[in-house]
Amino acid sequence: MLNTDPNLAVPDDFYAALLRAHEGLDADETHALNARLILILANHIGDLATLEEALALARGKVVEGDATTS
């Protein structure tokens, strides 16, 4: 089950760390970092059903924003 309740002790700390990780990277490098990060976190979560829920959630936001995407 995907936990969608607030779960980070100090959300601002995480957010700052995320920005720090991307500092000085160009767009390609940022994309590459994000892709590695997703793989690392996915492996940590491990459970496919949870990951599929997360993917659907993320994809849903894209679809909502663009009504022409099917």
Add this chain to the structure above:
Amino acid sequence: MNAWASRYTRAFALYPYTRHADQDRDAPVRHPVVIVGGGPIGMALALDLGQRGVGVVVLDDHDGVGQGSRAICFAKRTLEICDRLGPGQRMVDKGEQWNLGRVFRGEDEIYTFNLLPEDGHRRPAFINLQQPYFEKFLVDAIREAQEAGAPIDIRGCNRVVACDPKDDHVALEVDTPDGPYRVEADWLVACDGANSPIRDGMGLGFDGRVFEDNFLIADIRMQAPFPTERRFWFDPPFNPGQTALMHKQPDDVWRLDFQLGWDIDRQAELDEDRIRERVRGMIGDRAFDMVWTSIYTFRCCTMDRYVHGRVIFAGDSAHQVSPFGARGANGGMQDADNLGWKLAAVLQGPAPEALIESYHVERKHAGLENIRNSSRTADFLTPRSPAHALFRDAVLDLVEDHAFARPMVNSGRLSAPASYDGSPLNGADDLPGAPARSRPGSPCPDAPLGDGFLLDHLTEACLLGIGAPVPEAVTIDGVTLKGLTLPADGLIAERYLGSAARSIYLIRPDQHVAARWEAFDPGPVALAVGQMMGRAC
């Protein structure tokens, strides 16, 4: 005599054209089974049927095996099937065994895998063997079976030009160097390859995906000290931005495979000097001869149904996969394995025609599994969008230092036999504590037994008592089962009992598990035998 056009040059002439008495009859002769196409799948099926005493005619439009290797990797399950049919040992003697796969990115080795075959199986995970040898050994085995009386008839230079399916038979028109003749079959099996003229002639679809990529194969002969292992490159210096593969075959032949991309000048790429330059880029400055070159593209397609009345499709005619994972011929061999005993049981009495429908159910399930695996590999090797490329590169970035990323590298998920989960032929699974790998529907795992191996004994329908006695032979509703009582120890216990103390297994003639119980009870066994023969379908 008309001119006989050949579509390819052949490696071995094995069944030269001779005029058959059928050609001089006024009325077409009816045969129990006619197989169209004498590739590996048609020949394996003919051998299986002939050994079961079913009269079978193979019509092939050539007089031997085509030149050029195509398949080189033959999987353990294929070898086990060939052991049952006869030529397994010859294939293994001639083949090259390998376990180590090394993966490179650019100049660096990023990952090594070992197929680590589990102990206690007669056959290795894979051998490499040129497809023409594989086919020749099958035909040699057919010749031996014919001498022993098997009713197999191979007719070379017999091209099927028309196929007319009826309710209870199929009528064929066949062209030969002496002109056309007609012949009929109770059952027709189309093993006529990926471009199946039978399929097209019947107007049946072949749907799936075409992958926009080209690969150059160069089979070369060289003396080289390279070990027998599979080498795979992402973005190597000699083929920048693409992949490459190197694999050993018998007779000092090496399979080199270069990804070329989609927009290529095919003629220019096939230029011998250009190929030699590519080869030297990979192997360095070393003498070699060119054996066979070809550029291939691939698609992953399947028919919707593999059985259409009295016409059955097997091998590449029914389903085609990318070469990654070696699931083409290996998948097709399991089609033949699945179909042989069913056709024999229907033609010889104990099974209703409905049993043939289970061939479609089981092998379509397997076909989709093979397509799923080989499409995923293709997606990894041939990224179709910026996102595909992004995640592929992310995996490769992580691989060297992080074990978790290694299983995500997909340069081919090597062929493994399908378990027929959910098949209508599966009976009871009434053995608490037993391992999932030997559940009903799955292929029997091999294990050492006496001086040999368990699978040596599973050559027909069997009742297997492990730590529990079974009769030596029983006949239930016209089906004869061989009984085999074995002690409950060693790897057999590990692979078939798990934590159960004893068991009874019902095994199909194709070495898949039909049902299992804790003890022999005639009622439930009879029920499962009926189910295995398609009487519940």
